[in-house]
Amino acid sequence: MSELQVKSLFASGHTACAGCGQSIAARLVINAAGSNTIIANNTGCLEVFTTKYPESAWRVPWVHSLFENAAAVASGIEAALIFQGKKDKISVIAQAGDGGTADIGMQALSGIWERKHDVLAICYDNEAYENTGIQRSGLTPYGASTTTSPSGAQSFGNPKLKKPMPEIANAHGIAYVATASVGFPQDLQRKVKKALSIKGPKYLQIHVPCPLGWGYPSSLTYQIAKLAVGTGLYPLIEYENGMLIGVRKISSKSVEEYLKPQRRFRHIINNPDELAKIQEIANNNIKKYNLVAEGN
Amino acid sequence: MKEFLEGSQAIAKVVSLCRPGVISAYPITPQTHIVEGLAQLVADGKLDSQFINVESEHSAASLVLGGSATGVRVYTATSAQGLFLMAEVLFNIAGMRLPVVLTCANRAMSAPISIWNDQQDSVSLRDSGLIQFYAENNQEAVDLHLIAYRLAEDKDVMLPAMVCIDGYILTHGIETVDMPTQEEVDKFLPRYQPPYNLDVDHPLTLGFLADPDYYMETRFAIQETYKEIVKFMPQLFEQFSSAFGRSYNFVEKYHLEDADKVIVAMGSVCGTIKDVVDELRKKGKRVGLLKIMVLRPFPNQQICNALKGISRIAVLDRALSLGSIAPLASEIKASFFGKKKAPKIISSFIAGLGGRDITKDSIKEIFRQLNQKEITGNFIDLKPELLQAPLETTLGNRSF
Numbered sequence A: 001m002s003e004l005q006v007k008s009l010f011a012s013g014h015t016a017c018a019g020c021g022q023s024i025a026a027r028l029v030i031n032a033a034g035s036n037t038i039i040a041n042n043t044g045c046l047e048v049f050t051t052k053y054p055e056s057a058w059r060v061p062w063v064h065s066l067f068e069n070a071a072a073v074a075s076g077i078e079a080a081l082i083f084q085g086k087k088d089k090i091s092v093i094a095q096a097g098d099g100g101t102a103d104i105g106m107q108a109l110s111g112i113w114e115r116k117h118d119v120l121a122i123c124y125d126n127e128a129y130e131n132t133g134i135q136r137s138g139l140t141p142y143g144a145s146t147t148t149s150p151s152g153a154q155s156f157g158n159p160k161l162k163k164p165m166p167e168i169a170n171a172h173g174i175a176y177v178a179t180a181s182v183g184f185p186q187d188l189q190r191k192v193k194k195a196l197s198i199k200g201p202k203y204l205q206i207h208v209p210c211p212l213g214w215g216y217p218s219s220l221t222y223q224i225a226k227l228a229v230g231t232g233l234y235p236l237i238e239y240e241n242g243m244l245i246g247v248r249k250i251s252s253k254s255v256e257e258y259l260k261p262q263r264r265f266r267h268i269i270n271n272p273d274e275l276a277k278i279q280e281i282a283n284n285n286i287k288k289y290n291l292v293a294e295g296n
Numbered sequence B: 001m002k003e004f005l006e007g008s009q010a011i012a013k014v015v016s017l018c019r020p021g022v023i024s025a026y027p028i029t030p031q032t033h034i035v036e037g038l039a040q041l042v043a044d045g046k047l048d049s050q051f052i053n054v055e056s057e058h059s060a061a062s063l064v065l066g067g068s069a070t071g072v073r074v075y076t077a078t079s080a081q082g083l084f085l086m087a088e089v090l091f092n093i094a095g096m097r098l099p100v101v102l103t104c105a106n107r108a109m110s111a112p113i114s115i116w117n118d119q120q121d122s123v124s125l126r127d128s129g130l131i132q133f134y135a136e137n138n139q140e141a142v143d144l145h146l147i148a149y150r151l152a153e154d155k156d157v158m159l160p161a162m163v164c165i166d167g168y169i170l171t172h173g174i175e176t177v178d179m180p181t182q183e184e185v186d187k188f189l190p191r192y193q194p195p196y197n198l199d200v201d202h203p204l205t206l207g208f209l210a211d212p213d214y215y216m217e218t219r220f221a222i223q224e225t226y227k228e229i230v231k232f233m234p235q236l237f238e239q240f241s242s243a244f245g246r247s248y249n250f251v252e253k254y255h256l257e258d259a260d261k262v263i264v265a266m267g268s269v270c271g272t273i274k275d276v277v278d279e280l281r282k283k284g285k286r287v288g289l290l291k292i293m294v295l296r297p298f299p300n301q302q303i304c305n306a307l308k309g310i311s312r313i314a315v316l317d318r319a320l321s322l323g324s325i326a327p328l329a330s331e332i333k334a335s336f337f338g339k340k341k342a343p344k345i346i347s348s349f350i351a352g353l354g355g356r357d358i359t360k361d362s363i364k365e366i367f368r369q370l371n372q373k374e375i376t377g378n379f380i381d382l383k384p385e386l387l388q389a390p391l392e393t394t395l396g397n398r399s400f
Helices: A021-033 A045-050 A070-084 A098-103 A106-115 A165-171 A185-197 A218-230 A255-259 A263-269 A272-289 B007-017 B032-043 B057-069 B080-095 B120-124 B138-152 B182-188 B215-244 B269-282 B300-307 B327-336 B360-369 B391-396
Strands: A037-041 A062-064 A091-097 A120-125 A176-181 A202-207 A237-240 A243-247 B002-006 B022-025 B050-053 B074-078 B101-106 B131-134 B161-166 B174-178 B251-254 B261-265 B287-292 B294-296 B312-317 B345-350
Touching (some): A021 A037, A021 A185, A021 A202, A037 A070, A045 A091, A070 A091, A070 A106, A070 B050, A070 B057, A091 A098, A098 A120, A106 A120, A106 B057, A120 A185, A165 A176, A165 A237, A176 A185, A202 A218, A255 A272, B007 B138, B007 B161, B007 B174, B022 B032, B022 B057, B032 B050, B032 B074, B057 B080, B074 B080, B080 B101, B080 B120, B131 B138, B138 B161, B138 B174, B138 B182, B138 B215, B182 B215, B261 B300, B261 B327, B261 B360, B269 B287, B269 B360, B287 B300, B300 B327, B312 B327, B312 B360, B327 B345
Parallel strands (some): A037 A062, A037 A091, A091 A120, B022 B050, B022 B074, B101 B161, B131 B161
Antiparallel strands (some): A237 A243, B131 B294, B251 B287
């Protein structure tokens, strides 16, 4: 049966912004994971727009505690399920935004990876603290103007590169690490299913464009997501036990095509030096992961 | 069965008799022996439990939150800085109405760093929603854990509970303890039946966002629960007494009947105070002790009733509220405000911070200072020679 024919485990009617990439990804994730899933969710956009009392978008058991502890809460759920003898039938997901994953939630996440809990950690990467008003996070890309890394006379926006979360995850020796994009829904759902078929800790980082925070028309979410992948700025990669087992091949579009529709990169577009730096980030990814399909 | 045990080992044993399915903790002195004891019981196959070593107290508290939300009885323990790292999670656990039970091995708060005992850590969390018990000795430490689980998991309570044990004095003190049997504990504390939990067959959302239309009622509901606890706790103490033969209450009255000078205190220092009361009574002094066993809910009524008609009260705090009256003294004073039979004098004394011994002489000094003049926050056993300059000169002649 197609997804449209079955009842979604993520109900409509939540309060996400129009064109929110994260809400689409969250629906794809839980519908791929299925009803025998328990979710622990960090504080962030997803938590706020899906569970404003007295309504909840979740048709699976779901718990939100704090900003930084979904991973630890999930490991407690897993431990309790083992104690109850139910773990074999139930999947546990710990999900967070990029700040909740790469910044404030990093320690708890490292903890569950090191302890080898059977938990799928998902990072919905919208590349800033969007819920609190578009502040910079450890996964904000180079050059992006945010409210705490604004562009200005002496600033080209965020001066740091994205924290290499997949590499950090791999360094823990975990079973499965992948990136996905809301622009490639089937690939995303395949990765969720694959991750959940593997016992042990798993990490899936999903690129989810944010029309409000990135400053593009809400109708362009899919195109923006696809361009991030297509330019090489957001490589879709997949590791099993630390070995790279797959990459999504691209035709290598110019980064300008991706940056241009976004207000957060407006100051970059007419600055050849900065534009070149971002193109170099894409080029490095292309080289590192051999992203360009032969013949292109 | 009577056993000669270190306090921490006794607590580990009674906690194991409570059969927690998930245990998580992070090392901090002087709490460590408790979880070491539990780890060994699990390692020896004597306790069926998921014992998880985590990377911080924040995660220890979060992990037991997750276990409790999944419907399993859980346990953690900590001290001082660890309790404060847990603090964010503990407020959260209370707000989510989960019956987590933890032990606080009381220790002073840094800075300066001190691994020694006072009660600043747990007392500072008095507004967190945790039910708080204080033990005088290791027998009470054992018994209060049984009471804590029963109370926390009651479907009309569903709040976290913390048993506070003075670090080193009790955690590392070896005493004879009457350890209940597994059968007795199972009877008093049946298997936890969660009224709500994360269950794939009955999906539930826990930890909602509450806007101004809803938040306040959740806090009001906890406050109302505390009022209910005060009402039905006597029955729980009664049930405990029939099951185990030891009687407890919110407060313990020690020679209050004809007393004109009474110290109010919490924790292990009460043992020392009892000795001093016995000595002074032999000399004809009408002195007594009111021991507070439950800090939350604060038993105002029981305290007022117990101290009714007594003219002079000394409240002994092993914690401070820097910039104000010491916490316990403040609450005792508030309890009597506007009451007709309030004591004439409620003096406040601070002692035993950062592990300084509270000796019998310290207690005698408090009784000596408890005279016609009300005292606010006198430090007992302070060493003036360690202060850089006399207080009068550093503060009195300064202008901004």
